[in-house]
Amino acid sequence: MHLCEKHPEGQLIPTSQRATFYQWLFYLTTTVQPELMLYFYPEKYQLSPKNNKTMSQVAEQRVGDMFALIDKQLATHTYLVGEQLTLCDYYLFMLAHWASGFNTAPKDYVNLGRFMRLMAQHKVVKRVCEIEQTDLSYYN
Numbered sequence: 001m002h003l004c005e006k007h008p009e010g011q012l013i014p015t016s017q018r019a020t021f022y023q024w025l026f027y028l029t030t031t032v033q034p035e036l037m038l039y040f041y042p043e044k045y046q047l048s049p050k051n052n053k054t055m056s057q058v059a060e061q062r063v064g065d066m067f068a069l070i071d072k073q074l075a076t077h078t079y080l081v082g083e084q085l086t087l088c089d090y091y092l093f094m095l096a097h098w099a100s101g102f103n104t105a106p107k108d109y110v111n112l113g114r115f116m117r118l119m120a121q122h123k124v125v126k127r128v129c130e131i132e133q134t135d136l137s138y139y140n
Helices: 002-006 018-040 049-074 087-098 110-119 123-132
Strands: none
Touching: 018 049, 018 087, 049 110, 087 110, 087 123
């Protein structure tokens, strides 16, 4: 956020929809990402490893509910905050990509899937994924 504020010409924090931007940014940060951490690292959140699988299954269901909410938002918007690409969209793409192995993957939701395919075509996303050696063909 600091870099986005220092470089407003990048327009990654919208001026007219600033409150909506922060609403979604905090939702991704405080709700979606922590639940993904429970999914991927259940052993860090409990004392008994015998519950790891169950904990991951519950986390996947909860993230699925979150993706359904996001899918609903994307039904009437190109991007999460509206029609302008923002920092939230890059963040959502990263989080949703982490969940690509879920039983119901982000690309399986009508609107979130469209969003993921759209974001996978962005030059910046392609460049970052090239550096990270992340295959985007999953979204073709």
